[in-house]
Amino acid sequence: MQVNNCVAVLTGAGSGIGRCLALALAKQHCHLALADLNAEALAETAVQARAFGIKVSEHPLDVADRAAVAALPAAVMAEHGKVDLLINNAGVALGGTFAQTSEENFDWLMRINFDGVVSMCRAFLPLLSERPVARIVNVSSLFGLITPAQNTAYCASKFAVRGFSNSLRLELEGSNVGMTVVHPGGVATAIATSARGPAEATEEQRQEKLAQAKKLLRMPPPKAADIILRGIERDKPRVIVGNDALILSWLERLLPVNYWRLLPGIATRNN
Structure with a gap:
């Protein structure tokens, strides 16, 4: 897929991988429909992207709001007239054991993390199907490949994204719409600092978990964005971002049940 002069819809564009993906696409002269819950952060990304001389529209959006997602395609079409690329990047984190995690x-x-991806795909697939070449990119996680303790909710959501994407890829086979699922490893974004945790955790426990997470979040977001963009341009069905994710994905394949025995240092961390 050549992104030059395409129109990309990108969620979670206000920070982290999303912002860096927006700028990487802008450098390739890809026009952008940017969405994020944080309107102020979204505006900052849009200003930076417009410096590359492309058309950028801003769409404050809660991907969990199905009505808002359903209304988004019309707003994007009014601004851009087409959609070639959908990147579902928006996501949140939640730590704690299953017993500690409230139903809410x-x-x-x-x-x-999951319903938002499904809703966006449902909303934009008809428009993508009208284009000669189009692609959906769903961002899962390393935790859509492996399952550390104290991440039951997060792993459930990212495995769901992976399963949904892989099945949808087969359904789209032979069509003009391709599918890429992305599994980032430890990328240095704010997802750890903004994560929810157990209500009963003390401030000391929260800071300890945050320090543990930061040790593992090392890859600069621009580098992660470049890897993802190369995967899109090469029509790759799966993109694994980072050596940590690559090594652990292979370890899980070799020892699908017992791989954690070789990783006692992180097996019970809330990453």
Whole structure:
């Protein structure tokens, strides 16, 4: 897929991988319909992207709001007249054991991380199908490949994205719409600092978990964005971002049940 002069819809564009993906696409002269819950952060990304001389539209959006998602295609078409690329990047994190995780928090995460992806695909697939070449990119996680303890909700959502994407890829086979699922490893974004955790956790426990997470989140977001963009341009069905994700994905394939025995240092961390 050549992104030059395409129109990309990108969620979670206000920060982290989303912002860096927006700028990487802008450098390739890809026009952007940017969406994020944080309107102020979204505006900052849009200003940076417009510096590359492309058309950028801003769409404050809660991907968990099905009505808002259903209305988005019309707003994007009014601004751009077409959609070639959909990147579902918006996501949140939630730590804690299953026993510590409230039903409210579990549902909150699933509505954003999984239902939001499904709703966006449902909303934009008809427009993508009209283009000669189009692609859907769904961002899962390393935790859509492996399952550390104290991440039951997050793993459930990211495995769901992976399964949904892989099945949809087969359904779209032979059509003009391709599918890429992305599994980032430890990328240095704010997802850890903004994550929800157990209500009963002390401030000391929260800071300890945050320090553990930061040690594992090392890859600069621009590098992750470049890897993802190369995967899109090469029509790759799966993109694994980072050596940590690559190594752990192979370890899981070799020892699908017992791989955690070789990783005692992180097996019970809330990453």
